[in-house]
């Protein structure tokens with residue numbers, strides 16, 4: 001075997017199933033190896049941000065890494081914003097990045113750059129292989145580290161890919177997680193036992209079904225409330241699951257949600273802070289007099305930490321009456337296609353098991369309260385704030401869960417960053433309905449300008465925030481990339497189009513021309 005074949009064999013042995021790729025010459029031995037060694041499905045992304053966003057979506061839904069294949073530093077650079085989002089989402093993900101042949105690199109050829117430096121900005125683990133012989137070990141280590149919920153980036157010089165590799169695939173390398181810290185558990189148990197009014201703020205894997213089940217037990221024993229971080233990577237919701245209120249984005253709303261607690265325990269979530277620094281507004285949402293402690297920090301397994309916390313509370317049953325979500329589904333609305341009507345239509349029609357990829361920004365906020373009592377479903381959110389994750393993430397999620405319908409709430413401005421994802425969706429025939437939130441504006445920025453005291457937008461501010469002149473023709477864009485599309489401008493039109501889309505296999509796009 002050559003190095004590339006040994007790499008792919010190791011990847012298959014370590015459970016990698018899919019590779020989102022946009023290769024170049026320095027990765028071609030790996031491209032050839034993907035055919036010689038069976039077991040990995042290759043998916044072409046027409047921009048690296050599509051590959052990295054799709055690997056994020058796949059990793060979030062499967063809970064294990066997908067692989068990307070990226071061309072040198074510039075390819076990695078094109079994928080970096082969605083790698084940033086994946087890092088913030090704690091997504092397991094393995095990047096394979098080609099590098100020039102070792103003897104060619106010192107010549108400083110045109111595509112050469114500091115790949116390691118760039119990779120470090122988003123990765124929990126970075127390595128450039130030392131020889132073809134190291135490739136199986138390096139790949140196995142990359143998968144192991146990534147599986148704890150981070151990005152592992154393996155940079156492979158071209159000659160190491162074509163050189164002979166005589167080393168065998170290493171045996172499985174054991175748990176990716178560090179042992180849990182009993183002191184953290186003790187401190188959290190103490191806070192929950194002694195606090196008057198306490199909350200457990202859940203984030204990352206704690207918001208999956210397994211984490212929520214343990215959190216519900218903790219709630220029962222400690223009488224605490226359950227809250228979710230503002231931008232969960234994966235949040236399971238719906239009937240039968242504990243009611244978990246998501247922290248709101250704005251300082252005033254989040255502060256009001258947290259104001260009455262004398263203590264909070266962070267479980268896979270970070271200390272809540274505002275999205276930006278605003279003059280006169282503090283960054284931390286919690287006050288200095290509120291106690292805070294965290295469990296499962298660093299590379300610990302948050303499910304194990306939650307289970308240990310539950311164990312340490314045994315015998316503490318609070319007797320609190322705690323409710324799981326009860327069934328309630330809003331009616332299909334009629335009339336103008338407001339943001340509220342768009343949210344209500346999705347909540348009214350989404351099938352059981354739906355995966356909601358939310359990059360709806362100023363459109364999708366009202367959806368959450370409307371969807372609390374629906375049959376079980378999963379929400380993926382933009383964890384890192386770098387827009388352009390929605391359509392690629394939907395692609396990855398749909399490939400990870402082919403039996404589940406994916407509905408992508410997709411703001412129009414954000415959609416244009418990685419619109420090429422539609423072509424991959426068409427090619428893969430995945431079951432995704434993209435709902436374009438067509439307000440023809442960077443509305444978030446208009447809101448921020450107003451907040452900063454700009455009452456009336458000047459000519460340049462308008463130019464920089466309006467998506468008009470020309471308006472984007474979404475139906476033509478989608479059709480041009482192979483995705484059937486329609487445009488709707490009232491609530492009943494949306495309901496009809498969404499029903500049709502959900503009944504048919506394959507991707508489709510609905511442009512929602514919003515009334516407000």
Ligand SMILES: Cc1ncc(C[n+]2csc(CCOP(=O)(O)OP(=O)(O)O)c2C)c(N)n1
Nearest residue numbers: 361362386387411412413414441442443444
């Ligand atoms: C990679 C990146 N570039 C720029 C921004 C700044 N930004 C935040 S929101 C936004 C506009 C979003 O507009 P759209 O997607 O149409 O959603 P809307 O605000 O209209 O709901 C921009 C440009 C960002 N967050 N990430």
